[in-house]
Amino acid sequence: TYVVTEACIKCKYMDCVEVCPVDCFYEGENMLAINPEQCIDCGVCEPECPIDAIQPDTREGSEKWVEHNRAYAALWPNIRFGGIAPEDADEWRTVSDKLTQYFS
Numbered sequence: 832t833y834v835v836t837e838a839c840i841k842c843k844y845m846d847c848v849e850v851c852p853v854d855c856f857y858e859g860e861n862m863l864a865i866n867p868e869q870c871i872d873c874g875v876c877e878p879e880c881p882i883d884a885i886q887p888d889t890r891e892g893s894e895k896w897v898e899h900n901r902a903y904a905a906l907w908p909n910i911r912f913g914g915i916a917p918e919d920a921d922e923w924r925t926v927s928d929k930l931t932q933y934f935s
């Protein structure tokens with residue numbers, strides 16, 4: 832599977848959503864999640880994200896993000912169309928520790 836990671840938090844550019852052939856993105860208040868059971872590993876969403884927030888689960892340290900994506904995809908609504916990024920999205924591009932401080 833591919834997973835959405837910390838960088839997405841409060842950036843949520845949404846460029847990734849529409850390219851997914853199986854519509855497996857789910858939308859939370861300030862980040863998205865991929866349902867690992869639905870993702871077919873095509874990889875087309877990865878280069879769409881302008882801040883490289885999407886990565887394959889083969890990358891080191893991905894385990895916690897697989898579980899994060901799995902848990903929240905089960906709670907959040909499915910989305911098929913991209914939306915508008917938050918107005919202040921660019922200000923969050925370089926912020927670190929977003930998961931512990933700003934995730935909601």
Ligand code: SF4
Nearest residue numbers: 851870871873874876
């Ligand atoms: Fe969708 Fe392909 Fe990205 Fe998986 S890798 S979330 S199937 S676009």
Ligand code: F3S
Nearest residue numbers: 839844845846847880
């Ligand atoms: Fe998030 Fe990147 Fe998609 S910031 S919403 S993973 S385009």
